[in-house]
Amino acid sequence: MNTTAKLLLHCPDQPGILAEVTNFITINRGNIIYLDQYVDHVENIFFMRIEWEIKDFFIPKDKIEDYFETLYAQKYGMKFRLYFSDVKPKMAIFVSKLSHCLFDMLARYTAGEWNVEIPLIISNHPDLQHVAERFGIPFYLFPITKENKMEQEKAEMELLAKHNINFIVLARYMQVISEQMIEAYPNRIINIHHSFLPAFIGAKPYHAAFERGVKIIGATSHYVTTELDAGPIIEQDVVRITHKDTVQELVSKGKDLEKIVLSRAVRKHIERKVLAYKNKTVIFS
Amino acid sequence: MNTTAKLLLHCPDQPGILAEVTNFITINRGNIIYLDQYVDHVENIFFMRIEWEIKDFFIPKDKIEDYFETLYAQKYGMKFRLYFSDVKPKMAIFVSKLSHCLFDMLARYTAGEWNVEIPLIISNHPDLQHVAERFGIPFYLFPITKENKMEQEKAEMELLAKHNINFIVLARYMQVISEQMIEAYPNRIINIHHSFLPAFIGAKPYHAAFERGVKIIGATSHYVTTELDAGPIIEQDVVRITHKDTVQELVSKGKDLEKIVLSRAVRKHIERKVLAYKNKTVIFS
Amino acid sequence: MNTTAKLLLHCPDQPGILAEVTNFITINRGNIIYLDQYVDHVENIFFMRIEWEIKDFFIPKDKIEDYFETLYAQKYGMKFRLYFSDVKPKMAIFVSKLSHCLFDMLARYTAGEWNVEIPLIISNHPDLQHVAERFGIPFYLFPITKENKMEQEKAEMELLAKHNINFIVLARYMQVISEQMIEAYPNRIINIHHSFLPAFIGAKPYHAAFERGVKIIGATSHYVTTELDAGPIIEQDVVRITHKDTVQELVSKGKDLEKIVLSRAVRKHIERKVLAYKNKTVIFS
Amino acid sequence: MNTTAKLLLHCPDQPGILAEVTNFITINRGNIIYLDQYVDHVENIFFMRIEWEIKDFFIPKDKIEDYFETLYAQKYGMKFRLYFSDVKPKMAIFVSKLSHCLFDMLARYTAGEWNVEIPLIISNHPDLQHVAERFGIPFYLFPITKENKMEQEKAEMELLAKHNINFIVLARYMQVISEQMIEAYPNRIINIHHSFLPAFIGAKPYHAAFERGVKIIGATSHYVTTELDAGPIIEQDVVRITHKDTVQELVSKGKDLEKIVLSRAVRKHIERKVLAYKNKTVIFS
Known part of the structure; x- marks a missing residue:
């Protein structure tokens, strides 16, 4: 080519x-x-x-x-x-404890689906180290507490800089990113939120969806901005549920949505088909 | 049968x-x-x-x-x-200026799809009288102002009572129903809201969806309770949009959603397949 | 404008x-x-x-x-x-006995959604005359038998020519159009087929879908060519079903699909956003 | 529990x-x-x-x-x-060269999503041995030629019997299973076909879909019977495409469908929620 x-x-x-x-x-x-x-x-x-x-x-x-x-x-x-096209972007993945998005991206990476390099995975918990190891990708642990957060983020940013990381994917990373990092990677931190934004912003959206009695749940991938869950939306998708679905079933159905929606958004970003303008995105076909 | x-x-x-x-x-x-x-x-x-x-x-x-x-x-x-099954429920339709939901329901009614009677249509504007006349259904005009609202609603309720109306369908009726009427028809007033609730509650949801840059829009049919757009959800559906869609295009795509979602909800209600419990619905198959 | x-x-x-x-x-x-x-x-x-x-x-x-x-x-x-844009295309509708697509298009037409003129409706059965009358559109009855088919079609084509009809919409018209008419309106006869083509070509697709035990049914709008149900596809959509759905339920769910899919295709055609090439379509956004 | x-x-x-x-x-x-x-x-x-x-x-x-x-x-x-519920079914996976379905199932298995045991993976090609190794699952290679097919299948069946395998999942296994094996596992071999069956039966369905110019593609998971791609359907899903999508893009979008549809079907089977009757399935909620 x-x-x-x-x-x-x-x-x-x-x-x-x-x-x-x-x-x-x-x-x-x-x-x-x-x-x-x-x-x-x-x-x-x-x-x-x-x-x-x-x-x-x-x-x-x-x-x-x-x-x-x-x-x-x-x-x-x-x-x-x-x-x-001959310059591969470098992507870092941030995870916490849930493996579904991470597995999905690494499977694609290993199969050669994406024109990208993934030099490292960062986590605030050790739980997914085994996944990184299965795929032979260096795994860095940065436990976060209220006290050490700014410091740990700085260490993360040094590591990212050292590896010339171009963009970050938060694959169900359960920590709010602070302003210093967001500003260092404007429209270059991709998050997956487990709801159909702007419905159910914040924590525990499946519980909130269950409480509200919605008939459809969704997932949203967006660029991270300093306002929580309010950045430019890259991709969304939904799945139908019924009154029979428990919160656990919502979580299970939602996982499939999350990984597909996040991977679609990441692919669009890798292919340079996303242009963020103000708080919206133009997604080229 | x-x-x-x-x-x-x-x-x-x-x-x-x-x-x-x-x-x-x-x-x-x-x-x-x-x-x-x-x-x-x-x-x-x-x-x-x-x-x-x-x-x-x-x-x-x-x-x-x-x-x-x-x-x-x-x-x-x-x-x-x-x-x-041999007792047909009696349904009243409330409309304002938009005809798509009204046409959709009257087409089904005329074709014999629904086991229901529609003795009358009520409106706060004269615009859709011609639709009612095309289908030979009595049309009653109750213009609403801040001053006459409670009085007009009482007149409406007398009319509804006189016709033994069992339930009411708000087919893009652009007036908030007051408590007196809601309490007279508990879980028997069906509304269509032109968003994927609980996102974009209130007025102008398509404008809000456009501003937020969502990639999917929706419509929600629910029973009316005294809290605005917060009643038990009967049915929802969505359609994919892109950055190319203007607000006008959202309105246009949304209309198709609204009428289908509302008619599905009304059909479920007519068939006695909806059971509202607390603020949720059980929809029997 | x-x-x-x-x-x-x-x-x-x-x-x-x-x-x-x-x-x-x-x-x-x-x-x-x-x-x-x-x-x-x-x-x-x-x-x-x-x-x-x-x-x-x-x-x-x-x-x-x-x-x-x-x-x-x-x-x-x-x-x-x-x-x-200041020249409205002229569209004829052909129907037989089912009213849902006809009602849907006439509702849009009456509401001014489409930049089109509908000078006439043609049918091989008298059943839907009342619908045409409700909307004040001339209705022409051409009963078709094996013997009179070619002759009746010629009479229809004269009528179409007299009204300068630009394109034809078959709104569940239950007759195969013969070559003479297809060739007179190349890529200008729009049909709705009640299946997800190319599955279930021909008659009784809902029965065939039921027999096969599919979990999703569809509808397809396409330009009519001389090969049955094989012309360029303009629009398709689907809806999920379950084993509980009877054939009658498939027909009912299918009707909602058919009318929306057909109307989307007709709108695209009216807006000059369809370009047929070989046996496929380019649909401009 | x-x-x-x-x-x-x-x-x-x-x-x-x-x-x-x-x-x-x-x-x-x-x-x-x-x-x-x-x-x-x-x-x-x-x-x-x-x-x-x-x-x-x-x-x-x-x-x-x-x-x-x-x-x-x-x-x-x-x-x-x-x-x-305390007896885990034993499942064998058959693969050839494509990894997406295999990765998806092993990720779920590793995360503990499924109440199942996967004692072995069988393949007719060595390509995916590395995937099996990443997840620590024994991988058995049975290259198939026209000449050795019956013999190799017999060896496979002995291996399956030795491990008390209850059911088989064909995760894009590119070989037709012969009658002897199908009859040994009636309604216990789950296949994923990369089309919306019954459209595009047989080889190269994405090419066929591209040729036909469909606007939606699908994937179908079904039990294998002796008639090719005609067994009872467990699950189907679809995704919208446009004229801009090349065959390669259909393959790419289709992969996401295939893995989700197959995994949904496998989960339903594991949870004993599928009852095949004649050539259809009852899927319990």
Whole structure:
């Protein structure tokens, strides 16, 4: 497979942007293999994801960003990010005690489904060390107490930095992440919440769903922001329940949802198909 | 089709209830054609719905309730309701300006899908009079203002009483029902809320869903209680949306959900398959 | 709302098409409000739907088609269709005895949901005349026998031609359309089949689904081709069933699916968002 | 948790069965904790699943089957099976090259989700040996050729017998099982087929789905019978696709379906909630 460049951008909408950008790539001999664009007519913002083969591209790989900045980004007030398909993002997984999301991601990783590297797993409990070991991935234990939380997080961040981690996945990690870490990884910490947000924010959502008597439960994967369970939503899904389902049955059905929803969100992130804007996401097809 | 009796009951669970009740029907030559039961092991409550043909039943139709009360209800502390399939419940529809739920229900009614009578439609706006006329159903206009609300509701309740209305369906009726009416029809006012409750309670849920950036929207049909949008849920369903969907598109997709969810809930109610208990429902299959 | 032009096209894929077409519209002062494109990399075909406001467009409305043909269609081997938002397509509905799809479409039509005209309803049975009358739409009865089929269809086609009908919706019309009519309306006859095609082709699909013991049933809306139930699929949806559901219950649950699936497909067609290619459809977002 | 007995039965329907069976358990001091019953009014068959705590049951555990046979089964022409919750069924997994279903089941097994033992994994290819090793489960390789198939299957069956295997799960095992093995495990071989059966029977269903242009794909778990992909269906589910999805994308989305659908079916089987009758299943709630 040929190496591709992936460009995600957004800017105030105005006539001609799409034509100019595609023209720029085409006249420089880039073969466009993917294009998806969208205009938010409420906010008047133009969003675009474009991917092209760079084998014959006139502009050298390491200068594309610079050229694009000069030629278009400044002109249109664009924010953009450029990725190359031959650079694997590095992902850290945070877990606590529940294994279903972790197993699901490591199975995909081992089977080669995801173009990603997972250099390490971090946990505040030792329970899932055996899972990490089964898959041969280093496991780091950082027990958290009220007293040591800030300190432990700093140690975690040093470890993440040392391994050049690009983004973090909270796979049912049962700790609120503090602001210092959230700000270090803006829209780069993916969480799975075990409810159909914004219903049942916070702890014990299955108990709350059971109490309310809903007929459908859900799971939500979102980027972590400083407001609890309120970050940009990447993916959601639901499953039907009945009055016969106990809380334990909700937990069991919910686990299947959680792992699938989280893995879909992570895949979209890995493939650079998520663009967060304000508190929402554009998910490119 | 033979006339059937439908018995819905609940009581504290204890051994032998199911055996006794089915035995009671069988030895009195009732042919059981439906049985569904469920035990809530948290609350320790036994719920049951049983239906049998009464053609050869030893106990006369008009004495079944009395016999059952004496023989079982008192013994087990049961609450029960008894219905006969040859008695059509009478249903009133309340509407305001949106026609989709009203059309959907009247189409089913006209096609003979529902074993119900709809003697009248009530509205606080004249907009949908033409729909009522197309289907030949009397339409009563009760404009509501802050000042006349209690008075108009009383007039509505007189009208409902005069027509022996058993239950009310709020088909996107854009008025909060006051306590006096809710208490007159406990668990007999069915509402459709245009969100996946408990998310987006109150007004303009599609706008709220759009703002929050959810990936799925829903609709919820529930019995009306004095707490807004918090009554026992009968039915819910959802549909997937994307960042491309505008508020208008959410409204449009939501309408299809609303009418199907409401009609499913109404059908369950007509078939006597809903048993509300505390703030939840048991939906018999 | 300003009048828009809607252009749907496909052609062999090659670099620059997207840039050229968007450029063509932009430099001629068309304000692009919608663009969706897709490349089928298996067949190497480029598909595009673009919509722009024509108020300030340099090229007169009645010459756009001609200019586009000369400038681009010939150059790229394009097939394209051009529509204007101020021209309502004319739709005929064919029915037999079941009313649910008919009611659903007429309710939408009456509520102004669809930008379409429905000048007439055709049926081979008198049963649904009352529905047409409720909505004030002319109803034409063409009883069909083996002997008179070709003749009656010819009479129908004359009637359709007289009313400048653009496309036909078979709303549970229980007659196979013959080749002469299909060829007169290529990809312009929309059918609803009451199964999840290609499962259960032909008659009595709910009975077949019941016999097979499936756990989910579906409905499929597709363009009619000369091969039975094998035309390009526009929309499908499904609903979960259980072993408790009788054939009658499948029919009942299926009706709700059928009407929603058919109406979604018709809406997509009305909005010019369906492009049939070979035996498949591109559904623009 | 107290040990329970689980009784599944079916017989020609007649009045009094339910009352008699529940009475039998109650008067012998069995505490009924689950009951689900269903009457197929087409075939006139009564189906029932009942579960009770046997701690204080008058009849000794090892005589229940005998007593029930004498007292009820002969009288009513019942077929029944009796299980105890403290006996774990033994399950063998057959795989070939695809790991997703295997990983999913072993993750659940390792997490203690299933009340089952998995003494061994059998494969016709060495590819997934590493997965078995990660989870510490013996892996047996039986390469299959046209010539050695019957012989290898016999060796497999000896191995299964030696380990007292109760049922087999084909986790994307890419070999047709021959009659000798199917007859040795009637309704005890669970397969996952990667389509929404009966659509796309046989090989390469995702390619066939792509060719047909369906808008939804599915997966089906069923018991294996001698007719290919035609056995009793236990569970199905679907996911929406679009024209943009390539065959590879269908495969990817399908994998998530397959593993969830298969694991749901296996769980139902383990919990003794599936009763196959003729070519259909009754799935108890």
